[in-house]
Amino acid sequence: MTLYSYWRSTTAFRVRIALNLKGLPYETAPVNLVAGEQRAPGHVALNPVAGVPVLVLGDGTTLTQSLAIIDYLEAVAPDPALLPADPLARARVLAAAHVIAMDIHPVNNLKVGARLKSEHGLTQEDWVAWMRHWMEKGLAAYRALLPAGPVFSFGDQPDLADICLVAQLYNAHRWGVDLGPFPRLREIERAALALPAFDAARPENQPDAE
Ligand SMILES: N[C@@H](CCC(=O)N[C@@H](CS)C(=O)NCC(=O)O)C(=O)O
Numbered sequence: 001m002t003l004y005s006y007w008r009s010t011t012a013f014r015v016r017i018a019l020n021l022k023g024l025p026y027e028t029a030p031v032n033l034v035a036g037e038q039r040a041p042g043h044v045a046l047n048p049v050a051g052v053p054v055l056v057l058g059d060g061t062t063l064t065q066s067l068a069i070i071d072y073l074e075a076v077a078p079d080p081a082l083l084p085a086d087p088l089a090r091a092r093v094l095a096a097a098h099v100i101a102m103d104i105h106p107v108n109n110l111k112v113g114a115r116l117k118s119e120h121g122l123t124q125e126d127w128v129a130w131m132r133h134w135m136e137k138g139l140a141a142y143r144a145l146l147p148a149g150p151v152f153s154f155g156d157q158p159d160l161a162d163i164c165l166v167a168q169l170y171n172a173h174r175w176g177v178d179l180g181p182f183p184r185l186r187e188i189e190r191a192a193l194a195l196p197a198f199d200a201a202r203p204e205n206q207p208d209a210e
Contacts, residue, residue: 001026004046004054006033007206008174010105011066012053013167016201018070021158022077026055030208033110050111067101070160082160093154096145096161100168104138108171128175135168135177143182151191158192166192170203 003019003026005012019026031037031052038050047054047064055063055072063069074082084090106112108131116122122130142165146153153161169189172179179186192198203209 001058002029002056003027004029004031004043004052004056005206005208006031006038006052007203007209008170009033009052010167010171011051011101013170013201013203014066014101014163015053015055015069016206017163017166017198018073018082018160020197020200021080021082021163022073024073024077028207030206032208051109067097067160070163080157082158082163084155084159089154092145093159093161096142096153097164099138099142099145100161100164103141104134104168107134131171131175132177135172135175139168139172139177139179139182139185143185146184152188158195158198162188162192165189166198 001019001024003012003015005016005028007030031043033052037043038047038052043054044050046056046062049064053064053066053069055069057063063072070082083093113122113127113131116127116130117124142153142161150156152158153165165185166189169179169185193202199205
């Protein structure tokens with residue numbers, strides 16, 4: 001399999017973690033988002049939303065959207081499970097994952113920032129304040145969904161919510177979010193990054209890291 005990825009992309013980070021947790025080997029095809037390579041016609045032919053991640057399977061089948069890719073991986077390589085079998089527990093993990101994937105990430109995407117700057121006069125400083133705002137709100141909501149007790153967000157093994165959380169916290173560190181109010185989230189992050197599957201997926205461990 002080939003993963004079209006950018007080292008700093010949090011959505012590609014999610015897929016890297018899932019592939020590693022499931023022990024599925026893959027090659028990385030770097031797409032430089034800052035240089036605009038995601039908008040090249042060849043890449044848009046792979047992913048019509050002009051972004052990463054894209055996972056190309058051995059037979060050439062193309063998959064897009066990080067959560068859909070992880071859902072596919074879960075179906076074809078169910079061990080270790082990234083979602084609980086119990087319907088209620090599964091809904092809780094998905095809800096937390098969606099706080100990050102549906103509520104935080106879309107409004108903080110590179111193309112949103114580019115549009116706000118070009119069409120609405122935002123400065124880089126305004127944009128950083130915008131991103132911090134949505135991360136702080138979203139991380140507070142994520143924290144409120146967590147039960148007390150387990151090592152990771154919902155259990156003693158990492159799941160889809162942890163995958164989304166760890167990737168998002170990378171961005172929170174990058175953009176200077178005050179994580180002082182979120183000691184539990186940092187504890188989960190430390191436990192996850194101590195695992196080789198998470199560590200190997202870190203942005204700084206990617207072949208295109210600058
Ligand atoms: N919902 C999509 C979002 C994918 C996405 O937007 N990825 C970002 C990187 S984290 C991207 O490629 N952005 C390109 C751009 O903003 O131009 C997913 O989960 O895969």
